[in-house]
Amino acid sequence: MPAIKQKIHFLLILFLCLNLSGCLFALGGAAGGGAAIYYKGWLREKVARDMYTVHEATLKAMEVKNISLEEETEYTDRFRIQGKYMDGTNVWITVKHLTANSSQINIRVGVLGDESRSRALWDEARRHM
Structure with a gap:
């Protein structure tokens, strides 16, 4: 005992x-x-959606948030998107392919990173998936 x-x-x-x-x-x-992690100015989250679905949802979210598309590059395993808010704040987004049904999104708003704007953009993108 x-x-x-x-x-x-x-x-x-x-x-x-x-x-x-x-x-x-x-x-x-x-x-x-499953939760979005904000680290060193970047909002990161793994999503149970393919890369193309996340990419399209991100573009729709940018349109809703009045972010102009400055540059978009497609690679075999990722999309890179650069945009700009009406006030001149830069936006960088990367959507990476992980598996056939999962991807990772990285969002940075502003040079130092604006967490609230990054989360608002990601929340809007999730609404379009």
């Missing part, structure tokens, strides 16, 4: 340590997946 109590105490202490340090929530967030 003392061995079981030791294991229970160990697990309880481990749980409390992870919870107090915030690592428990990081593990939960990593396990959840």
Whole structure:
């Protein structure tokens, strides 16, 4: 019986340590997946849609948000899109092919990255998928 109590105490202490340090929530967030991550000025998300569907939805979102299309380049495994808001703020978007039914989108608004505008553009693109 003392061995079981030791294991229970160990697990309880481990749980409390992870919870107090915030690592428990990081593990939960990593396990959840599917959420857009904003890191170093770029909004990134993996999507369960093919590259062409995401590309078309992105172009429609740019139109709705009044972002002019400055340049668009198609490669075998990705699309690169450059645009500009009416106020002159640049927009860079990359849609990468991952598998036949999945892709990754990267969005950056402005030189330093504007998270709220990036998320608003991505939310609009998701509405068109």
